[in-house]
């Protein structure tokens with residue numbers, strides 16, 4: 001399944017220029033630009049309705065833009081015919097808001113959906129083996145593979161959705177609010193898993209989230225959507241230098257300060273655990 005020899009070597013696996021998305025007269029994005037760096041977790045934030053999901057849908061070809069260009073792995077996907085981009089589409093995985101698992105399929109069968117779609121020649125035994133491997137990789141117990149989504153907790157369903165998103169060994173992962181609805185401990189565990197998988201598998205991640213803890217804990221950079229554009233992109237300290245009112249309110253508000261304190265405490269705990277025994281001063 002690996003795209004080994006195809007692995008993208010460029011600096012920006014996603015390049016968006018002059019993107020305009022609209023529904024009738026309602027313009028969601030107006031001349032939006034964004035570049036996503038290889039190997040980063042890019043958090044995408046913005047007020048409700050600013051077009052985060054529409055942006056993700058445009059990148060994966062589910063929303064036809066009115067204007068502009070989107071390149072993924074150096075290939076222009078806007079205006080391309082579906083069969084021209086098939087070699088790009090099997091290099092990304094998507095976890096939609098809510099998980100969007102097929103309720104009538106087991107977790108393993110859900111994971112096999114993209115495998116069967118892109119590799120119809122795969123034998124049953126191999127499909128079983130790959131799906132079991134993906135399930136365990138996302139921290140689910142092996143017996144979760146034969147369960148139906150309704151038999152899983154919310155956090156387990158998210159992991160199952162992630163297992164399906166990873167089915168094709170993607171280089172690029174799109175996640176739409178993956179920790180929404182999880183309790184803070186479950187959300188923190190999911191964040192940890194995502195950071196670990198990103199680093200070990202060399203993924204690039206486009207992560208839509210409202211979760212400030214996630215932004216502080218695992219995102220390398222954050223892109224802010226407002227005024228129909230990406231108004232800023234950078235690390236959180238870089239964003240704090242912006243005087244845009246939404247950015248100031250979002251990253252300087254009480255919830256952001258609490259998230260920052262939580263992150264500092266977690267870093268301090270991790271550091272003290274790294275110290276050799278007897279060196280806890």
Ligand SMILES: Nc1ncnc2c1ncn2[C@@H]1O[C@H](COP(=O)(O)OP(=O)(O)OP(=O)(O)O)[C@@H](O)[C@H]1O
Pocket residue numbers: 023028046047048049050051052053054055
């Ligand atoms: N298929 C559609 N037809 C018409 N309008 C749409 C459609 N899809 C999205 N929109 C509108 O586009 C705007 C952006 O929607 P989108 O779902 O991208 O927002 P969002 O930033 O992801 O919001 P949230 O944080 O609440 O999930 C919204 O006003 C939404 O109503």
